[in-house]
């Protein structure tokens with residue numbers, strides 16, 4: 302069963318809707334969204350509410366459901 | 381306060397964050413601090429590093445040694461030790477000798493190394509990271525909390541591979557795509573040390589669970605939880 306979610310770009314505020322299957326992983330969502338916005342190569346994470354989702358989790362495993370709002374955040378690396 | 385004075389702290393990385401973290405630690409009363417970095421001071425470091433001077437860059441002085449020397453001016457009785465080299469070359473037991481480890485690094489590979497060795501020796505690890513006007517602090521308290529690796533995904537590993545292929549053998553020559561503004565560095569380092577003081581004073585339960593994200597442009601900051609990854613190689617038996 303597929304679910305439709307909205308992903309927000311934390312850097313610009315723009316959003317994109319994504320159609321996901323239960324077996325899709327969080328890192329596939331990250332790469333899909335980063336590719337859509339043609340992001341620079343770099344590390345990114347996805348949050349759902351107060352949770353940062355782990356990359357290997359599936360849509361089902363991360364309890365991502367229809368109409369969920371996710372956010373793509375660039376993960377800082379500098380020091 | 382006594383716990384802080386008697387503590388031993390390891391600061392890994394003597395860049396912008398390392399400067400600020402050491403300054404905050406010394407001014408908070410910490411008296412035994414080891415600073416590890418392999419690099420020398422460069423002119424481009426001077427606009428965001430409180431302890432570096434033009435003469436240090438001209439003389440090619442070691443970042444770790446300069447911080448150790450100048451931070452001592454803030455507290456003469458503090459014992460600051462500089463170790464010149466890559467964190468990957470430091471004997472693992474050096475992690476065990478400390479009460480808290482501060483990650484002030486600029487690349488994924490060194491962070492993963494510091495994270496795993498701190499976790500193995502059950503030493504709390506407080507990692508800071510910055511980019512432009514954004515940053516984050518992750519607090520890792522082994523064996524109860526998730527570690528850095530639990531929160532990483534394929535984009536982190538791709539970045540690590542890219543750094544390696546760009547430089548051939550050494551990842552430490554990488555320049556981040558956007559240097560942090562000093563205000564970001566100050567905020568992140570302050571939170572790192574605040575969390576460290578909680579750990580040292582027996583208040584680990586009040587530490588950030590698990591990552592604090594800061595966006596200085598959007599006036600936002602959020603604490604995000606991470607689940608412990610049951611398959612994470614750092615803490616699976």
Ligand SMILES: [Zn+2]
Pocket residue numbers: 526527528529530531609612613614615
């Ligand atoms: Zn882990």
